[in-house]
Amino acid sequence: MSASGVATTPTASTGVETMTYREALRLAMRQEMERDERVFVMGEEVGLFDGSYKVTAGLMDEFGPDRVRDTPISEEGFVGAGVGAAMLGERPIVEIMTLNFLLVAMDQVVNHAAKIGAMFGGEVRCPLVIRTPNGAGNQLTAQHSQSFDGWFAGTPGLKVVAPANPADAKGLLKAAIRDDDPVLVIENLPIYKEKGYVDVDAELLTPIGRAAVAREGGDLTVVAHSFATVRALKVAEKLAAERGVSLEVVDLRSLRPLDVETVAKSVAKTNRVLCVEEGWPSYGVTAEIAARIQYACFDDLDAPVERIGMAEVPLPYAKELELAAMPTEDRIERAALQVLELAA
């Protein structure tokens, strides 16, 4: 793994393996459960069924039904149970089938977990991990394709991370499990199957609150997180080959805390910036990043801050409509060229 935390060509180290994002998450959970008895997993279909998206596959066989606990369809109940167990010093990892379903437990996340440290004057902590995927693109339509990353990242008391590759999936999930505060780990459905190099060292964590420069470049900064980073990297490769322009991709990795410093440093170098997210941009992550940039980088900018995200409609079913709504590579490319003041 490179210093930026992004998987690169493996070194001679025998500790580096190729695995999927899904496998990296599983490795993180397995390692942490082996390390710490207090760590347990609960959620819908995490055990017998091997996980709705197979992230927890095999863990129940390995750790038993007490530490890999199947729950009823009862998000408010078992997220709250995670809060209560965490308050007594356990390290629960609550899996929510998709981020969309976390909304039915919103009260426990925002009104309860996020409040405990401050509201009780630091007398009790809530070291809870909630991990859940989001992601559009499989015609899952309006109720199953949403990204609420910004909602949670805008809540003081929570920490929110969103890995974009297998190395960070392992490293950030482990950091979240060891963290003493409630951490939401936002995963991504389309990249569960993506492969990358992962250093399997059990003590190698990805620090929370540190962005990574996923690709170095000099002409334009693209700020992204999660799947948007994957798309941005592909666009960067294409534009380098076809247009000879060099994009720097900053992968936020952590949304709260937010590493504005790394973003600002990149913008100071490139003087142009495009922010990309999978969620709705209005009041979203890109809105926040743009606000930070205009303040931190006012004198550095050669062009207005551009941002793109999901079209602001409930996601439709028809493939043509869905594609038209999404921040696809084509749209990222067009926006990048626009900020670069180059013809499409």
Next chain:
Amino acid sequence: MAVIDRTDAPLDLDVDDLFGQYRTMFLIRRFEEAAERQYKAARIGGYCHLSSGQEAATVGAVSALEPDDLLITGYRCHGFALARGVPADAVMAELFGRAHGCAHGRGGSMHLLDVSRGYYGGWGIVGGQLPIATGMALSLVRQGKEQAVLCELGDGAVNMGAWHESLNLASVWNLPVVFMVVNNKYGMGTSVERASAEPDVFKRAAAYRVEGERVDGDDLEEVEWTTTRLLRAAREERKPAVLEAMTYRFRGHSVADAGLAYRTKEEIEERREQDPLTRTRASLVTRGVPLEGIEALEAEVEVEVEASIAFADADEAPSVDRLAAGMYAEGSEEQFERMRPGSPAGEEELVFAGGLGR
């Protein structure tokens, strides 16, 4: 169904125990009367929910807890905190928003707690503490501890989804938690009959195949006896339960509510004649406790309450430099240190300036 008609003889409390419990009930009453005066003098802000009339239910239930059992409640929690032994000084200082309040001036009336006494807080969202109580009970089971959780809620909470989800989880996972419904007849101004399709709340336990029992919540000994039995079954047999304590709040929903829009003065007067304090005091006299002894106890409590006001009044305000103390765990400063550049929120700059520790 598992509802049991209680035909057993009531618990015959030791007169010394009863004396102590009367003292706590009297403390709660006098403390809240003082709190109301201080609220009206604008020295206590926010919401202030009083529990006058509910003291027997509160003290009876808390008395049934073993020292290592855990307690979690809703927001009408002054009485529960005091009954669990949180010093009146720390509770009053919290109501005053002072540094030495039990939540360091961060919680106020609704968010009292004392982890050292197993009291995991007053919570302000109706029903929100139920799933948390369930998780606390799960944790006790995982740790192999023979302890139980007592989770207080009001009659207004039983129509929340959290009630259903928590009872279901507690039952399918056999968790040691007793959900105590303090039924004071009104959720704010809406009577149980107007709110609940099944107003006999204890019967709803049957839907989850757990024991549900209703007691006279103004009968201290009946409350303690039944809570003791249900907590024991929770601890020893991992049987969750619902306990419905029928009581009445003499005052409005909060200090700001006169409490007369939805009920009559006659109803309130009628209930005041059943005042649990009067009943418990009479029980002490019947058992031969000399009146002078009771009066001496009451005088002592008056002094304790006055002292708590003096303590809160003299206590310092929390330092504004420590605005975010406690929000994140110690060590988080480093994680947030790059959030600052151009940050209007300024976590690193403003919030963590004084450090995260208490």
